[in-house]
Amino acid sequence: MKVEFIDAGGVNTRVIYEGDKSKKAILLIHGFGIGAESWLLNIDELAKDYYVVAPDGVGHGFTDPVALNGGPPHGVNLKHFFDVADAMGMDQFVPCGSSYGALMAALMWFEAPDRVPQVILNGTGSCFNSEEELANALQGTLKNAGGAIRTPTLESCRQRMGNTVYDVSMVPDDLLLSQLTAYAQPTYIGWWEEAMKGMMDIPAIRPYRILERLEKFDVDTMIVWGREDPRGIYERAVEACKRMPKAELVTFEKCGHLPYLEYPDLFHAAVRNFVK
């Protein structure tokens, strides 16, 4: 596992990466309000078979924020992830996103289908919730993550991550220490609050919704979901999968919102089985 600070379209960006560039590339896209270290247990292991790149999104982790001008962060994020892919020499890649990051992964296919041969979506209300459910889920995020980000302590970071997984003991300390420092950065909370406000503006995010166009999502897709996911409703994943032409659903039992972190071995086997 290596870390590099790169210039991605003018944005100073932290990228965690590993693997041989000649192999198939996987772009790991973290969820909203957490950073690339959420893939800590996956990067080295997947890099045995793939070129794995896990950036911090704009305003997240140790990547600089970008002005949102009152709008939702989706467009800015999407451009940034393409800029990262370009800077890291990834022509074709499999975007693998978690939660809000899964919405980014799906949108990358809509935007550049030729570059995206397959897609992996992990526990994502952003993709499959109705507008009403999404508004509710975002209220939960605002409450749960907001507390940890506004007054970060190692313990509040642990509790916040713990609230989204099935078993809090599955959250490794490794990512909490890094999270604590990331949240304390002077620009962090302001950008996060502005971005949250933009995300909760439903008419403004409507162009970035995919629930209403799942039938057009004509790409080989693996959906990974924890049965007990408290953020993304499991039934929505089942329904969505049926509407997508080329999707399969992999369900993890006794698992919450972060299947790749909660059951890394199962996750790696599923990815290896899917990306060949």
Added chain:
Amino acid sequence: MRAKFIDVAGTQTRVLHEGEGNADVLLLIHGFGSSADTWMHNIDALGQDFHVIVPDLVGHGFTGSVDLEDGPSHPKAVEHLFGVLEVLGIDRFVPCGSSYGGLLGASMYFDAPDRVAKLIINGSGSTFNTEEQLATALQGTKKNSSIAMLDPTLESCRIRSRGTAYDPASVPESFVFMRLSIYSQPYIVEAWRNQLDAMMDMDKMRPYRIYDRLEDIAVETLVVWGRQDPRGLHAQAVAGVERMPNARLVTYEECGHLPFLEKPDQYNADIRAFLAS
């Protein structure tokens, strides 16, 4: 454990901290090439009894670097530490430094003896080595750190972090991961190289040496040392403490260069006892 970024005379500075503002202040000072994270097993535990302040030194961790103006880093680092205290409104404090940080803590005592209530020095060749021994130790530092600094991977950072501990397993993976992100910041590598080069220039270093003034450290001092410390020789600590009027040496068995990280329970108890006495 909490984190914040403060502006210290124009230098953005990361501070880990815990504890109340009216408790006795413990200033934990990390070693050369390290970061505040090295105190991760001490901050919450000691924060129950003390106001624990743990900054990243200039050019370290997530703190910006400063122009060394062709001198060694010591005076700049000490000035920055006093700046941290000023921003936080702290007068009296107990400096507790590791390795190079031990030297900085002792330097703070010489600069402001009235403000230093007690002093704690941990495994610090910078403080107790002769010039010749120090030169050798710095070569070791350069060799051990270089690979991790110039080609940071989780594995090279793990090797570097474990290199000075007695039991490699005592070095937490979370610390290794933090180090990986820190060393990947281009300005950190540059600051490290500049500071190390300046440090190896003994003529410029000499005015900031403590070794020749140990007799003048009158404040009550606790020296904590791992018997197997590969950077600071235990025999030098024994000899150094004998020359100090008000110092006591505590030796940790089966322990290397970072007693506070390698034996946190024992360490936190010893610090509590020392500061309560």
